[in-house]
Amino acid sequence: MLINEYTDAHRLFLQASLSERFFTEATAIEIYLQDQETFTEFMTTLNAKLNSIDLEFRKSHNEEDGSAVWALVNTNGDEIAKMATEYTPIEISFFRRLIELIVTADDESFSVSSITALKEVVKLKTSISKSNGEILLQRFVDDKWLSRSRGGRYSLSLRSILELQYYLKKEFEDYLSECILCYDIVTKGQRCEMAQCKARFHHHCARRYFDSKNNKKCPNCEIGWDSSNVIGDCDSIDSGSRPKRSNNQTTKKNTRSQKLEVDYDQMDQDDDDDQMEQNDE
Ligand SMILES: [Zn+2]
Ligand SMILES: [Zn+2]
Structure with missing residues (x-):
């Protein structure tokens, strides 16, 4: 594929998206200053530049409503280990355990109750108390690593699914579909x-x-x-x-x-075109 030149437009897009890392496609298209490239070409050019530093913008869909989203994700190595700048090793091991409980939950419920989650804190035999466990769970939710339902159950967030997908597929191949x-x-x-x-x-x-x-x-x-x-x-x-x-x-x-023989990329492309048209109005 022909890669276009990396310009100020790409640099500005990257800067605008660094604070969020994660946004809807509508927002992405808003930030993207329409120049000569289509949005798809623009993202390809940006990714070609980012791949040399193990980052890429990846498109996915919100599982709840199917809306298209983009996230800036790491492409190399143990993605959870990269959380080390934000969390202590003990907090990260708690997070790993939560991911395991969520993914291997009975009957594909892909969620864990807060009671079960807090019991795990105690099992870790660490300096994390139960009340600190609650604060930590809240931090995982605030940082968008976990989602919490109205019923108080924790599940994988869109960010986790996107950023940790290689880890998840490698570790839990038998549990995830x-x-x-x-x-x-x-x-x-x-x-x-x-x-x-x-x-x-x-x-x-x-x-x-x-x-x-x-x-x-x-x-x-x-x-x-x-x-x-x-x-x-x-x-x-x-x-x-x-x-x-x-x-x-x-x-x-x-x-x-x-696998079905449905050209999903093409359907996505149709969506993109719809949005572009709306954007043009
Ligand atoms: Zn699907
Ligand atoms: Zn069947």
């Missing part, structure tokens, strides 16, 4: 009702995928799709009764779900 449509990690979404089937969707991806279909069938095993089969902390969706999954054997094609 990718969305069958967009291939991003799913910690809030829907799953196939067949226990053996790996098909998972983000809610917005399921809507997008099934919108054009007459009957809702799992794209992997072809059993009927029930969108009330949710994963993740259901707090914000409903009060959270999880339907039981069927254990019947299916005509499963693959242990890993098959």
